[in-house]
Amino acid sequence: VTATDVARAAGVSQATVSYVLNNAPNQTIPEQTRQRVLAAVQELGYTPSAAARALRRGRSDSVLLILPDWPIGATVSALIEHVSLELERHGLHALVRRLGAEQPLMTLWREIEPAALIALGPLGAPEGALMEASGVPVVRALTSAADAPNDVFVVPQELTGALQVQHLAARGHRRIGYAAPRDQRLHGFLHLRLDGARRECLDLGLDAPVVEELELDVDSAKRAVERWRQLDQPVTAVCAYNDDYAFALLAGMRELDLAAPEDLAIIGVDNVPLAAFAYPPLTTVDQNIPLIAAHLAQVVVDQIAGVAPPPAPRSDAFSLVVRASA
């Protein structure tokens, strides 16, 4: 069933069907005609062909959502899902791809002719520049400021570090550690969170956090814990990069017969579904993914429409979840 069928049923031309469905500017359609068309659309169950629209317009309704080439966790998965849903609400289809896949991004770009691109992480230098020069909106999110000097959109990740330190300081901790992933690919993202923690320590008059790098395994976490405890002035509380690393630290502490929070308090970021089942239950910073996703989608929609986007959510994007570990 095509627009021509609808036109015939409504007794108008195919062009008029298109005008009605697209609320065409510079076209005045009498209400009665409009209703006839809409009724025919309903009756026939007409849906415009995405392919024909895309071919004619020179760009599709797809939004390329590009993931970085590092492991993504439950939080980014949830973000992707919510962003997809929000885009759908605006008639846009998210096409999720991981950087470094078989097909070069540029090929996909030309093949799909996307309405916009969301980069959850750094884009390659030549490609990123080319795409930004194309006039198609490129929205960068979750990247560090260094990766994207002229970033359109950054989730204020530094707030997570600040919230972690605030909580630990409120509990009386003065010497704070920061558990950083050794994985280089996470460093851009890490630095945002770590900088937030550093700044908050500064503001509160505490020493800078003692950063220890670790891998995501029990042994590596155990050694990091030992290093914090062997300092002249041992650390009494640790901000973990995220809940996964917090889980690893708790496991490492158990091997050393140390208990949280007495021997070392641990606070994570993400509030993963399993956080409540940690031993001890994990204190962490929750990210309001639906809110962040809705904002991200809105920025994309506004960029496509050429409208100024709303300001990024800040304090309401994150909240402390106090359990037992800190």
Added chain:
Amino acid sequence: VTATDVARAAGVSQATVSYVLNNAPNQTIPEQTRQRVLAAVQELGYTPSAAARALRRGRSDSVLLILPDWPIGATVSALIEHVSLELERHGLHALVRRLGAEQPLMTLWREIEPAALIALGPLGAPEGALMEASGVPVVRALTSAADAPNDVFVVPQELTGALQVQHLAARGHRRIGYAAPRDQRLHGFLHLRLDGARRECLDLGLDAPVVEELELDVDSAKRAVERWRQLDQPVTAVCAYNDDYAFALLAGMRELDLAAPEDLAIIGVDNVPLAAFAYPPLTTVDQNIPLIAAHLAQVVVDQIAGVAPPPAPRSDAFSLVVRASA
């Protein structure tokens, strides 16, 4: 840059470019012409427009990947990602949608004109039938046999239950419990796993597993543990529906001052990234997601091509990961 540009550069007609790029049957292209075209494609960086192809062919290169309307965990997320990657390898684009989203599935179906549909869960009755009648391949995966009597593809989930029971029996357990999610939406899936456990108990001459339903919270898990322990012949080991529920059970046991595996052995399914950090480290059944995803993608590709798909992977799709909890 269009096929016409390539044709001009190669000194052939636009039709010939299309023939070469599509390996058109019933067309014999001399090697030299073929090479000239391919060289021009390379040089100009030509990529065919997805929209034009889709419009002309009457179906796109998109594969609709429909998720059920219940919470999906890390494993399904990983499956989606791997399936997308595999489809990409075959020139197909996965479009992931959750059932029950704003837009009805039928509208999306007409708008996109997909090459195939993958349903990770039951489809609505009227829609499912309509789509299957359309000639577009509909591949159902992860559904229970009851939901899809004429299922094209089912990951043999019953094997997870069988593997769990095998391990517990090998450790000497004779009275086995099964921790089932109360959430009705998971029941189709649950029954596959539970049936596998039941059958294995039967085969090994054990009593049928004692099923307890629980929610995904510590209190609910605690009560389930109490019920198992209060039986005339208490259960000594529990198969959890998945690792999330296993984590909940371990947390519930800690509240009762019980230790795994001495007081009650716990085994999960999924081998989530945090499983190694559980207390005690979680014994579980790993799903070989890349293998399962590759098979699923292959089934889709074969269905589109009208070729018979390979048999589903069985024993190599799952493997036991023995840690401390069982």
Added chain:
DNA sequence: CTGAAAGCGCTTACAG
């Protein structure tokens, strides 16, 4: 206010 018509970039029978 409405419609005829061009044209987006392909694929594919068909004629040569």
Added chain:
DNA sequence: CTGAAAGCGCTTACAG
């Protein structure tokens, strides 16, 4: 073996 041409279903300037 190759190419001219039709046509997929839209959008949009343009003529009336």
